[in-house]
Amino acid sequence: MSALTKLQCGVLPVAVVLFAGVAAPLAILAVVSCSARLPFGGVAWGSFSLDAYRALVFTHDFDGTPLVQWDYLRVLVRSVALAGAATVICLLLALPTALHIMGSPPRRKAILLLLVTVPFWTCVVVQMYGWITLLADNGLLNRLLDKWGATHGPLGVLYTDGATLLGLVYTFLPFMVLPVYAALEDLDWRIVEAALDLGATGFVALRDVVLPCCRAGIAAGIGLVFVPALGTCVVSDLLGGNHAMMLGNLVAFQFADGRNWPLGAAMAFVLLGAVLLGLLARRIRASVRGRAGARYAFA
Numbered sequence: 001m002s003a004l005t006k007l008q009c010g011v012l013p014v015a016v017v018l019f020a021g022v023a024a025p026l027a028i029l030a031v032v033s034c035s036a037r038l039p040f041g042g043v044a045w046g047s048f049s050l051d052a053y054r055a056l057v058f059t060h061d062f063d064g065t066p067l068v069q070w071d072y073l074r075v076l077v078r079s080v081a082l083a084g085a086a087t088v089i090c091l092l093l094a095l096p097t098a099l100h101i102m103g104s105p106p107r108r109k110a111i112l113l114l115l116v117t118v119p120f121w122t123c124v125v126v127q128m129y130g131w132i133t134l135l136a137d138n139g140l141l142n143r144l145l146d147k148w149g150a151t152h153g154p155l156g157v158l159y160t161d162g163a164t165l166l167g168l169v170y171t172f173l174p175f176m177v178l179p180v181y182a183a184l185e186d187l188d189w190r191i192v193e194a195a196l197d198l199g200a201t202g203f204v205a206l207r208d209v210v211l212p213c214c215r216a217g218i219a220a221g222i223g224l225v226f227v228p229a230l231g232t233c234v235v236s237d238l239l240g241g242n243h244a245m246m247l248g249n250l251v252a253f254q255f256a257d258g259r260n261w262p263l264g265a266a267m268a269f270v271l272l273g274a275v276l277l278g279l280l281a282r283r284i285r286a287s288v289r290g291r292a293g294a295r296y297a298f299a
Contacts, residue, residue: 026272029265029268029269030265030269032261032262032265033052033053033262033265033266033268033269034048034049034050034052034262035047035048035049035261035262036048036049036051036262037051037052037260037261037262037263040259041259041260041261042259042261043261043262049262051262052260052262052263052265052266053266053270055069055263055266056069056072056263056266056267056270057069072250072267075245075246075247075250076247078161078244078245078246079230079246079247079248080230082161082164082165082168082229082236082244082246083168083225083226083229083230084226085165086165086168086169086172086225086226086229087176087222087225087226087229089165089169090169090172090173090175090176090221090225091176091218091221091222091225093169093173093176093177094173094176094177094180094221095180097116097177098177098180098181098184099184099210100112101113101116101177101181102181102184102185113181116174116177116178117174117178119170119171119173119174120174124171124234124235125234125238127170127171128167128234128235128238128239129238131163131166131167131170131238131239132158132238132239135155135157135158135163135166135239136158137154137155137156137158138154139158141155142154142155158239158241159239159240159241159242159243159244160240160243160244161240161243161244163239163240163244164235164236164239164240164244164246166239167235167236167238167239167240168229168232168235168236171229171232171235172224172225172228172229175221175224175225175228176221176222176224176225177221178221179217179218179220179221179224180214180217180218180221181217182217183213183214183215183216183217183218183220184210184214184217187210187213187214188213191209191213192205192209192210195208195209223279227275230246230247230248230271230275231246231247231248231251231271232246232248233246233248233249233251233252236248236249237249237252247267247271250267251264251267251268251271252264254267
């Protein structure tokens with residue numbers, strides 16, 4: 001048996017698992033999104049309709065007048081804004097954290113990496129209830145601030161966009177730190193030393209040498225934070241409540257209390273399509289830049 005045949009045999013089980021766990025559910029979800037809704041919930045299998053996709057854009061007044069569905073657009077804008085803000089904050093926190101871990105002795109480095117993975121040790125629901133206990137109007141933080149005279153009365157932090165953003169940063173920060181650290185670990189630090197020997201300051205070396213060399217890790221971290229944060233449900237539901245609903249909450253509501261499976265599936269597919277288009281646009285832009293650089297180098 002050739003090496004190529006062995007490789008194909010090894011990849012086959014992975015392909016089967018991916019198809020069973022990803023492709024097949026997405027295919028079913030696509031059929032649901034294009035199906036008609038039953039009066040009391042569920043899906044009319046075999047009865048196809050695009051009403052779910054039209055409902056994403058238009059709704060109807062009590063007299064049947066079509067209206068633009070601005071509520072969904074506001075949820076989309078809030079979701080993108082919160083996910084983007086969480087990604088930026090995670091990046092700003094992850095860079096110095098990864099640099100500090102990279103410069104630590106081997107034993108301390110192992111301990112610090114272990115501490116970064118602490119949020120993975122418990123369920124997200126348990127973590128968010130811990131934040132609720134801390135941020136509630138009569139919670140631990142509010143009592144301490146009242147005792148010290150820093151505040152008078154409830155904080156009003158819980159069930160706001162700020163609380164949701166805090167939960168997103170706490171939940172997804174390790175997903176930014178670990179890829180950036182992996183990229184820094186592969187960096188040839190002799191290049192940085194050469195830049196410093198040639199008169200570059202620490203900031204200039206960081207900006208012109210370190211960051212460009214770990215661009216792949218930063219890009220991976222951005223993808224691992226922004227995409228899950230955009231579709232999160234638990235964090236925004238527990239810390240934001242109805243005042244900070246995101247796309248994940250809207251999709252979950254349609255499948256549960258709303259009992260409108262086609263609309264929930266259509267929302268999920270629109271979100272998936274937006275993410276795929278963003279990744280495709282980034283891939284095309286990187287390809288164009290690579291070709292332009294190759295032409296410049298050849299010239």
